[in-house]
Amino acid sequence: MSLDPRPDVLVLDVNETLTDMSALGARLTDVGLSAGQLPAWFAGVLRDGIALTLAGGHAAFAEVAADGLRALLARERPGQDAGPAVRHVLAALPELPVHPDVPDGVRALHATGARLLTLTNGSADTTRAVLDRAGLADLFEAHLDVEGSGGRWKPHPAAYAHALRTAGVPAGSAMLVAVHPWDVDGAARAGLRTAWLRREPGPYPSALHPADVEAEALTDLAHRLTPRTGRPGG
Template identity: 30%
Template structure:
């Protein structure tokens, strides 16, 4: 039986869904789009830097600090109530349209499906519950217990231990190239979801499978 490890942010959950709340607060859709993308970039950068420094703070802290940076860079000043509203909205981000249909379909076969995330388990649980995805998953594996982040080799080993999965029978499903490369180094199979015509990092590593939508996975993985 194969095990499917679904990344959450950027794979099942659309991080750019925060643009709606941002636009409502700052009143400028174009600027909201730019801030949203910068927020996501800095969120990931902060997680990478903290992992390298071995100076851990939870992903929610990286998220809050990244928002502070993105707003300062854009010279947008928000009051505490507005900041709280944005951070609350980040915990209720929408699922991608293809996520629920795919997870529902997987329930009719033998594959096990887990969420695998940098986010804290409670945050991920709330997020996936709000997005109406959690009922289709066999569980959530958070890297928070390790006090580091993807793509540390330790997180992929932790997933295998937590789910009693063999590396060569585990597929990472992710829209994030850094995650795909990390999983390949751990001996996993990988499926990259190429969201928004993104480019894959030119590191001499390639995913086993590339799809434009999660709906392509059953055929590509022969599920």
């Protein structure tokens, strides 16, 4: 099924949506942790960053991520100087690979005529580095992070408003594409259309606002956004 009307602007989340963060597991192992601790560490980063936003505070992604690593190292490697280990892990962020579907998917999304932006709770510079390495950065009009929203992490409405201001479009003309249901829910509540990229098995949470469309990969989403011949606007 194609989407009608198609969105003018696609706002793509970055961490886990575009980037394959599993590569960080090797860095955790390097510093005496376990690759299996990666999901809990990253979930903790998101939890603490979002909690700070809700409380009216602010810290950059790298600061929150470093705190989480120091806490893990203090439990697993007490007495170890955490500084070098933290720097070793975080240095891998700009070097992360993208998921296999991303190169063809981003090019296909660009070919639909939609304008592309990224929006991350992380760093726009890191996004640019990752997508430069993948040969995709120039297909996007802008790479945004939440510093442009006063440091308020997604899913705060201000983060999505920052993307809309940058694109110069109303919320209904934009679609957020994300792997995280909480991000989809936040964008929907901010008035954007939404696409849930279903990279992992499991149902979409029933308590959250449903996505307008689900896709297995970016290439699948691009197919849904591509006009069908013989159907004006279809």
